[in-house]
Amino acid sequence: MPFQFSLRSDAVAVSACTFSTLAFYLVSLPLFAATDIEHIEVESKATAARPWSVTATELKNQIAASSDTASLLSRFAGVSVKQAGAVSGLPSIRGLADDRIRIQLDGMDQVAACPNHMNPPLSYLAPAAIGQIQVYAGVSPVSAGGDSIGGTIVAESLPPEFSTQPQLSGAVGAFYRSNNQARGGNLLLSHSSQQHFLQYSGNWSKGNNYHAAADFKTQQASGRPGHLIALDEVGSSGFETQNHQLRLARQQGVDLVELQLGYQQMPYQGFANQRMDLLKNQQHSVNLSWQRDTSFGQLQSRLYREKVEHSMDFGPDRQFWYGSLALMGKACGPVRFHGDPAGTCAAGMPMHSESVNSGVHVSSDIALTEHSLLRLGSDFQQLKLDDYWTASGGAMGPGTFLNINQGERRRIALFAEHEVVIHSDWLLQYGVRYEQVARNASPVRGYSDSSNAMGMQAMQAAQFNLADRKLSDDNLDLTVLSRYQLSPEFELELAAAQKNRSANLYETYVWSGWAMAASMNNLVGDGNGYVGNLTLRPEQARLLALSLNWQSLDHKQQVSVKPYVTQVDDYIDAVAANNSWQAGQFNILRYQNQQAELKGVDLTLQTELAQNQSGRWQLSAIGSYLDARNTVTGDGLYQTQPLHGRLTLSHAIGGWDNSLEWQLSKRKSRLSVIRGEQATAGYGLVALRVSHSWPQLRLDAGVENLLDKLYAQPQGGAYTAQGMTMSLNGIPFGIPMPGMGRSVYAGLNYQF
Incomplete structure (x- = not known):
């Protein structure tokens, strides 16, 4: 019988005065704290939860192999990556991905601002810039x-990092990968003194389309005259990006203040499972933080603002001209609109998104006793978004299509968390978090207000504009975690939670059911078109997780088994938007609340095989099983992993650090029928990695997919990368996204 517990937040009244009082209290505390106090040590936030963690040092042998920061997370059991652009993978934790995961970069809550989620948060942090990544799976505090x-x-x-004497340091690196001729470099320059720290970091990378191990399609046409795409080439998969960050920090006594200025310029990134390509993504961010150690614990605050300008259109592997002349194979001349139907032509389909993401965080860690810690905090985040498509001719004109007009999503949160050591072998953590999520958007219009405009734009816009668009949700999160040391070797952990997520702006306010417009709105890469829903209720998940950990007394062997179950009320899935849904083709779908259940188990194993004159030999393995389904329809949830695992044999001696890796995946057969998901065959991939480090220099080399295996990615979505992608069914249906064939890579990094 499924477990049941629920506490609806609408039974809790939290006034604006309460928010203001707590925020004032948290901000005011440092004004009354002395600067020459004897302070105590406070452990990092959420210590009881013990997230999966990996540092830059541990990632060095993988950084040269990938430009996608999200891909580095696949080393954790239960974490996988949904295919998107080359630097824009979407991490999935135990079957839940994208906006269902909270992602923070240097303390900033970031969200994708694109109808295809081409700019997810981790795309703004290059692998070479990572200091540490932590993953809280499921029951996060x-x-x-x-x-x-x-x-x-x-x-x-x-x-x-601060130093007693002024010090200048830095690092420079470069990499190359053979399959898609990807290349890039990174530069880090730091100056530190006893109180000041100044740092610049920059990363640049570029790559062409990648190739599968063999032919996976039957069509070479790109939709552009004279431009053919090889049958083993994955169209629209090239990229170019650069990220820059300037950091200034000052440490004085118990205070640490830091300012981060970030900038990204991405002139191109192809998306092989979407109908558009990214042709510009420019981000500016300001991130100011302050923390102070006090006699009772630690105070923290943060203020940030992020501005994104994002543009999409058809890249070189997709048809660019549309209209009657283009259909007859004739060249299109000057752009024309509805007044001349005989010669109608549309020059692409320019789409633009502009967003401003602002936030404030204040919190306090208070040591009540030597064995008791209280955390109090408040968060505020506001996202403002405009998504509009300028006229390009033909049916795309004469005006501007307002996909989301002055969209706004505002979160206000309060949380309290208590962590206490009940006994030397027993630790307990529990907490409550209240959030109010408010959404709104202004009236919209299509390309034309004419009743004769394609797709009933005028009528659907009028219906949307008459609807109540001002929405608000009151969400209450509850968590409890208990850890008990059964013996020196065995540890048992039990965690339960109630978690909530309110719909994002695209799930809510995308309004047009016109096939061309709807197909441009797609968050999952399945090739279908999507329409939003103003009546969506927040997803509410009830989670139960168990963790049994064993470690030998000499710490040379470790085993962890983590079963879990998640039940989601009002899970936001998809249903047919009209009565024309058909199997074997792309369709127009609408977001709809349903029910879901996800249950599985994650396994981690590590053992030292030998440590002698030949070096240190270790064997590690991770494996995950997940059963994720929509309990209303009985279908599988879209883009979830089948049974899969990874086995790694590693060897270290002197400056050498080498590994042989075997990645395995079972056939994917539990599918989302409504989305037209395709089955994928099981596969096994072999990777070889070799590296050598000197005091200042590190060289990395390796081969991914060593045996050049042709395989389809279970979470890759549909291949929609070439041809007439503006037409809903103008491209082949039923081609799953192929993985990359054999690729040899090399990288170097020099520190000074």
């Missing part, structure tokens, strides 16, 4: 959770 049901990912840059 309330201090690290909020507006998410799948878990939390916290990615951080290298922390500021």
